[in-house]
Amino acid sequence: MSQTRKKTSSEGETKPQTSSVNKFLRGSKAESRKENDDLKTTDSQPSNWIQKTAPSETAKPLSSEMELRSSMEKYEQFLQKLGKKAVNKCLDLNNCGLTTADMKEMVALLPFLPDLEELDISWNDFVGGTLHSITQQMHLVSKLKILRLGSCRLTTDDVQALGEALEMIPELEELNLSWNSKVGGNLPLILQKFQKGSKIQMLKLVDCTLTSEDGTFLGQLLPMLQSLEVLDLSINRDIGGSLNSIAQGLKSTSNLKVLKLHSCGLSQKSVKILDAAFRYLAELRKLDLSCNKDLGGGFEDSSAQLVMLKHLQVLDLHQCSLTADDVMSLTFALLAWKGAWKQESPSSMLGRWLVCAQVIPLLSNLQELDLSANKKMGNSSENLLSRLRFLPALKSLVINNCALESETFTALAETSVHLSALEVFNLSWNKCVGGNLKLLLETLKLSMSLRVLRLSSCSLVTEDVVLLASVIQTGHLAKLRKLDLSYNDSICDAGWTMFCQNVRFLKELIELDISLRPSNFRDCGQWFRHLLCAVIKLPQITEIGMKRWILPASQEEELECFDQDKKRSIHFDHGGFQ
Template identity: 75%
Template sequence: MSQTQKKNSSNGETKPRTSFLNRFLRSSKFMSSKPESRTESNDLETTDFQPGNEAQKTATLDTAQPLTSEMECGPSMEEKEQFLQKLGRTAVDKCLDLNNCRLTAADLREAVALLPLLPDLEKLDISWNDSVGGNLHSVTQHLHLLSKLKILRLGSCRLTTDDVQALGEALGGITDLQELNLSWNSEVGGNLPLTLQNFQEGSKIQTLELVDCDLTSEDGAFVGQLLPMMQNLEVLDLSLNRNIGASLNSIAQGLRSTSNLKVLKLHSCGLSQEGVKLLDAAFRYLGGLRKLDLSCNRDLGGGFEDSSALLATLEHLEVLDLHQCSLTANDVVSLTQVIPLLSSLQELDLSANKKMGSSSENLLSRLRFLPALKSLLISSCALESETFTALAEASAYLPALEIFDLSWNKCIGGNLKLLLETLKFLASLRVLRLSSCGLVTEDMALLASVIHTGHLAKLQELDLSYNDGICDAGWAIFCQNVWFVKELTELDISLRPSISQDCGQWFGHLLNAITKLSEITEIGMRRWILLPSQKEELEHFYQDHRHNIHFDLGEVQQADFPRLN
């Protein structure tokens, strides 16, 4: 993952730096008695940091003196105990979460000084702190004191080869470790055996995450050899390691020994047709698998021919992600046979497989046999009239559907009426995306009618962007009725990047509707040009109503794009 330079807010400061412990005391994040959920922790992928100048200078100055020797100058035992008492949370003794705190080397020393006082610590998270890189030995030399440690997260810490080796030596002494996250540390690649060499047979590891670690094919082969030692493994994420596809034979063999595996993520791992078949042979040993992500493997197309029937053994599968996999017509035929057998499926993503457009009629019609389906993503699949008709008919039998993404399928324009029964009976629908679907005024009138009758009352996100064929009358009738969607939080009606257009009189109807939508916070209107009178209306709106609503009008000037008349 590319890293972006973060701002250094301390440049030019002359006053003494606030103690990390004092800042830590004021942090409401650390005061929480509950560790964050797995979903929240995985959101790290969206935030990138590099060390600021201050952190770099501090690390440079500290190289002349080991971190461990300076720990003696830290707070006294009594002061540390008082610090822990002031936190007022007993759970702190079990969870030290310094994720994304922009720690400097000095901060890290103070944090390390706490470790001997936390013998019951079960979770240590110092992810997304650049200063950890090159200084991890100060942490690893104390890990033997944390005999109850179960969760160790070191994602995006700029670990060096020396760090990786020090960690490998320390991990051998943490017998109860259940979760290890080393994601977004490129030096792990080529050095994975150094890190995991002390894992013993019968390891208690349940979660192993190595996302975007620049793993080599040799690392992949090592993972395959390691898997039989991890009988308790439930989550394995090797995503964004594009070179391990060459060692998939070893990984697939190892997976046969992980019968407790529930989550397998191989997003963008360079999988080929042959690789899919190797995995497919391993699936019969993974009857408890709940989530399978093979997305963004563009050479995978054709791999499901003659082999996907084995997916039927995954009877407990809840999430299947095959977006951007270059699925062929024959792949679709094979999937048509197995999809109806996955009765526990809750999320299905087939997006960005353009060859589905003319060959998926039977597959989409059989979606009606997935009553538990909550999320259906079929954007940019080049659907044709017949395939869209089959999808529309089947979707009416999906009562649990909450997320429905049909974006970038032009055949929907003028045919939204085919979804009428679906839109009427999907009482749980929260997200509807119809971006760049070629919608016309007739479609907007139909949507407005459905909204007016209260059939989309639970909708929270509605994306109608990049539909430039709708006239002012269509936008007006929609804006007059959108206020019936009481739980709406996000609405996007932006124009495509190549076009700008004057707002019609419907803008006033939109402002009036927003005053009745208590939950809405985001209105996407990029490339719509407000007339002077409409800008004045918007200013009055902000003066008279809530200020937590963001109108995203973009920064593009009127002259930058051709205007529609």
């Protein structure tokens, strides 16, 4: 599984003896105005903060401010050792390779961070088995709002200790336990302390090996989480069996904005179950049902309530084995047609649809649509694709590997001209694009917002890349940041030469990929020299994919000279030297 892992204004000077404390409080320039207002109050009363910081203030006064200063210096040294900097009310040790000794040092510092609001120790294997040392100190950081423990190899004992400690942090708004398999089967131990009125807004349990019983418990818990805005249960393949309970609970989460059920073992029946819950999720912005291969056919008689999601901005249905009837049903969910079509049979409904004069976009706020890897929709999506023009806010259209045919590609090309807000356009792995890129000529000329264009494995020919080069030369695609032309092995050296001579006009380009297929190796032609000349004039480019292109000795020398003379880091990922 590939995972991307991804994710300051300072106040005036205060007294020298509290500089370390204030450095921690002031934070980064990215903090919100509200937080900065809070800091003004804090900085104006440094003595009060010092008294509050002392872990034993009721027993005795702080004997020496040097003790506090020493603790904060240790805190800064600890962060510096891990390559981190102090950020206001935040301790981010994500993916720092923490050792057992580091864990002990961090725990010793917690008493001096009473205003801590964010703790992230994700992707640190040594957290597993030692979490109790942190949870025992939770009462000292009771203002914690964000707790991230993703991929920490939590043990059953860790999970139990966490469940007992969550009661100590009533202000918690985000909890991320993703990629911890021991969470599965033990979810009630963790979340049992959540009571009605909980402030939790974000709950992420990705790939936690959740059981059907966990899903049932969660469904019963959801009505208590009235503030919940993000729920991510992705890659828990056994919760599909408890979807009835989850969907019933979702009806009580009217503030939910993001629902992710990617790869959750959902079936055709699951669509109907979720459809009944959609009418209660009026605030939903993002819906991800992707990689549920048994969903295919489920939308044929459902998706009626999908139109209730008026604020939906992201719809991800990639790799769901969508059928032709699914596509028709989804089309009606996206767009309504004036007339009495609801009273018609499906066949005459389609006839009425094709001659209808006026369209009403139901999901008019939709910004991202991902239908990729649904090969059965290749010859049945013409009507859907042609009417995407009525979704004015659409910014990302991903339909790679959909086995598009000539008619569907033509319909897509005609409608794409009207997508003026489009920033991401992914057509990769649709062979019909090859030799027909000219159909997208007007789109490429008018796409003022396009940032990402992916045409990998599209069977592009020399004429296609020459056309693309001419569009670039005339100043179009000026905002393009990522361009993927990989796995198009039929383009001759003359075509690559034309392209490389003109790629220098893409001043904002960051990534370019022209790699060959894994089974193919070729020597670089003279176009490589033009590419090097162009790269010098591209101020932002950092990555050039050239896998399986082999550099002859002369071009090897040119690249070595380029590497020695360049003043910025550019990675050429090529097939090696010959």
